[in-house]
Amino acid sequence: MTRRPRAVRRARAGLVTAGAALTTAALAACSSGGYTPTAVPTPRPTATQAQGNSPAASCSTATQSYDPLPSLPAADSIRDAGLRKILDAGRIRVGVSADTYLFGSTNPKTGAIEGFDIDLARYVAERLFGDPGKVQLVVISAADRLPLLQSGRIDMVARNFSMTCDRWDDIAFSAEYYRSGQTLLVSSDLKDAENATFATVKGLRVCAPTGTSSLALLRQQAERYDLKPVDAPNHTGCLVRFQQGEADAITGDDTVLAGLAAQDPYTVVSKAKLVTTEPYGLGVNKDDVYLARYLNRAIAEYESSGRWKKSYDTWLADTLGQAPAPPTPRYGRS
CATH class of the missing domain: 3.40.190.10 (Periplasmic binding protein-like II)
Structure with a gap:
């Protein structure tokens, strides 16, 4: 499958960025x-956050x-x-x-x-x-x-x-x-996208939100798999970076990535074995x-x-x- 042009990704990113602005306005109203x-x-991160969870x-x-x-x-x-x-x-x-x-x-x-x-x-x-x-x-x-x-x-x-x-x-x-698990969201034109793992995206830029256990694990595995971690304030920010060509994949809980995939038909959530088990609790x-x-x-x-x-x-x-x-x-x- 031919990889969608960067210009198309930028155009789609513009839609997401505009949507984010509308969301901010809606929240205020x-x-x-x-x-x-x-x-x-x-706020300033705690010591635990600075070290990574x-x-x-x-x-x-x-x-x-x-x-x-x-x-x-x-x-x-x-x-x-x-x-x-x-x-x-x-x-x-x-x-x-x-x-x-x-x-x-x-x-x-x-x-x-x-x-x-x-x-x-x-x-x-x-x-x-x-x-x-x-x-x-x-x-x-x-x-x-x-x-x-x-x-x-x-x-x-x-x-x-x-x-x-x-x-x-x-x-x-x-x-x-709720029980979730960490996996990858990648471009649908990536070879064997539905089975993507850290090993198969070797050398690529992978985004995860700041302050998350997903980012902490990504950084832990970066050297092993020659990954290039990038971060964003939240998962929507990662999707924008992905669509603007600043990231090649996004890692996070499968439930969250499913929501991103529903917003971008050119993406796929990997069905490979989950990287981690993510149990959700109320904090x-x-x-x-x-x-x-x-x-x-x-x-x-x-x-x-x-x-x-x-x-x-x-x-x-x-x-x-x-x-x-x-x-x-x-x-x-x-």
Whole structure:
């Protein structure tokens, strides 16, 4: 197959860049559940981020969270200081993506942020307040996740957040609610594109978002496979770099790359064996153990009620196929 001309890629990149500008305008104009989605500046990275996070499941306890509460208590009976502060504020502040298609992205027609992660964030608000609209969606980059949780500027992250041992040193997680894995998105005219691996893209420029475990692993493997890592603030930024000829491939979770492929018909998500397993959890401040236990009970109810599957069918089934069983939670962290 003939590789599409660079000029075509540039033209398509112009469309994505324009779309990003429209998304920014929409975020400024729209509100979600009575709260305007808030874009925040990127804080200085933590020491862990500067060193790069290890790949997911790099230890035996990465997916182990705290025991869930026996049941979800009535709001007026909760005495935990951290969760009490959220309840008294009248909303939960959740860090989300606005450009991760299918998981958290802005609907260009309505301006609302929607997707698989957003459904779960709204369910948490529904259980806390009896109203799924009592959520303040704070638009953040992947690199924002740790420092904003640590500073207390957000209460929770629902942004395809891989659980790793390194991250447990800095924050806490709910139980795993989705299982993904790192792979590659490449041009459809690349030889054997559907089976692309780090080895088959040897010598090429591969993009991953700043502050992600995908970028950390890419850098670890760069010398072995003669790869040239490039980064961008987010996956959409990587797609723009790809379309402008500044990157030859993108690496990230298969779920995220599926969203990019849906936006660019000249790309393919590799079906080769996943580079890593990426378990997603909801991130919270390290001290918010009670909130993590609350979330674990809420997630268990979300899954058993069928709402997890309903959300999957709404957002992911067309791209990723029939819904799998939700991940089996691991509890017992002390």
